[in-house]
Amino acid sequence: MNTKNQTPILQHLVDITGHRDQSRLELSVVSALRQLMDIRRIRKLEFSTHQGETSVRPVLLLDGGLVLAESEHPGPEHGEPLSGYPELLECIEQETKSTQRIAADGGVTLWLPVRLDKKVVSCIEITNDKAYSAQTVEVIHGIIEVYRNYQSLLDYSERDALTGLFNRKTFDEQFSRAARSSAPPGERRGVDTQWLAVVDIDHFKLVNDRFGHVYGDEVLILVANLLRSSFRANDRIFRFGGEEFVVLLRSAELERARSIFSRFRKNIEAYEFPQVGRVTVSVGFTGTSQGAPVEILGHADQALYYAKEHGRNQVCFYEELMSSGALQVADAHMDVELF
Template sequence: MDRRVIDSEPLKMESLLGHLVEITGHRDHDLLDISIMSALLNMVGVAQARVLELFQSHGDLLVRPRVWITDNKVQTFDEENSSADHPCEPIVNFPCLVNCIAQHKNRMEEARLDGDHALWIPIWQNEKVSTCLEIVNDKPFSPQMLQVMEGILSVYRNYQSLLDYSERDSLTGLLNRKTFDEKFARMINSKTHEPSDCNDRRHHSDVKSQWLAVVDIDHFKRVNDKFGHLYGDEVLILVANVLRSSFRSQDRVFRFGGEEFVILLRSTTLADARMIFDRFRSNIEQHPFPQVGQITVSVGFAAITQETPVVILGHADQALYHAKESGRNRVCYYEELINDGLIDNGKKNDSFEFFFDEPSAN
């Protein structure tokens, strides 16, 4: 046997262990996705791969990439690449994936017309699939490749389940309140954040900034009182689905409890932020809610500055309160309300905890 082959085995094992340590060392879904892509690139040498998110929107199951491998590099959405051409697609565009899920298989290989071979690997969690891997190679996958991938993916699957349990709201599947601080801090420290524009509060229409919005379902108490909590829970799930489909992969959506949600909108202009939030409001207004009928939401948003999360949440909450008081089913921008003299500067609301600990106006 060639001594080079013998000597390479410890190196492969060391590399594999290193990737497994990296995968299990994260407490964040984004970093976990990047780690699994890095392991597939370095250990298996695949040509292309994607981590795909599956979610419902208007009764359709859609697919959207979160992380991918192209040109021998692991890539993800970031502020500089926020307009990348990776739109949502109906899952019916991927018949092999549909068949794999329908047959409840752990993987299914597809031979494509261009000669490539694709491996679809749904990540099953409690009989459901919200994440899937698409791995593409220019030749059939060898038994050795499949064995290595299966070992890596087993660790990924188990660890993702642990993260889902700790990071996500059990009813809606959105990120929960306790993960907010970490995600917020990462956004504050992002390389495209420009404190000079934020601190002097001049958000021109062509300047990209970060934004925080607070969303509240209008008259939600009436839904629970009239139809019961089961229908109230269904409304929350459907609103969460619309939230997923209304925002980009690089944005973050949280359920803070009850009928209240928080959105972190990454690098975009004020004009676009306003348009995006109002489009979401309109999507909710036009969405059918079985039995309940029409549902609307009110939205208050503010620029993310170097202030603390409590202060910025307080600003967005003031804008939300104004939206509620002025008719509901509308989007209000904090700094515009300040400039127009419609609300105070918000300093008295620095102790923001009341917003979440007491019921909001419905």
């Protein structure tokens, strides 16, 4: 790497801190690393914990010099055990800045954990055909440190403080982006269809009343963890406040989407929450290919309302309810109650 001219590095740092969107921030970091040094592959490793076991879901960001949008190469749906990354696990436990593995052929994999409030939330994995010099590793550390610090600032404004999920403030922009990538109106829903689901914890007020808000908050945190482990790395999960969550499910056919939402509902039903015991959720979902964002969100909410009014602990599809006559088109002058 040529270190004589520092202008490219400074320009990349300007680009990195010029975004207020998480995915664009990551791609700016990847572009900087690709242009400043020889890198074969970069992945972001996302962590989720379920019943005490931590899993890793890789999201491919750069492959063979081509910078990729994160939705193009989602990680495995259920993730891989963190124990399969022994060097990274040791790095996290010892709270070091980075670690690497050098293969017999001279290739190297470098892991750089991303910590927020001393908690590792993700990791940047860099793979190359040959080992880096100490000077190059130092430059990589500097770029990742800028990324860590700026991501921390973004997360304070974009994420829910209790669960770590995206908050409602970030929903509009991310939902608009997902809606723009959906199939045009009138086109048959296929593999590229996007879905929006509203999730509500059943009888959550009773949990708070009976066990107190400390256990109620723990239920919310554990439900958030189950949401992370039940959906793919390229899906988006939001906490709207209270016991309500919203999921943007990307690139799935109808029956696949229904199966994913149903699996999540079953995961919640089967989970033993400390002190509280069993908890259930109701889910209403709809396609995002037609209608304004407020209409689409309203449709998912109507399906949720139907689920809660007809037994709870179930998944309801808005278009199916409409075609069967179970739901009627709402009067434009009627008040709409949103959960």
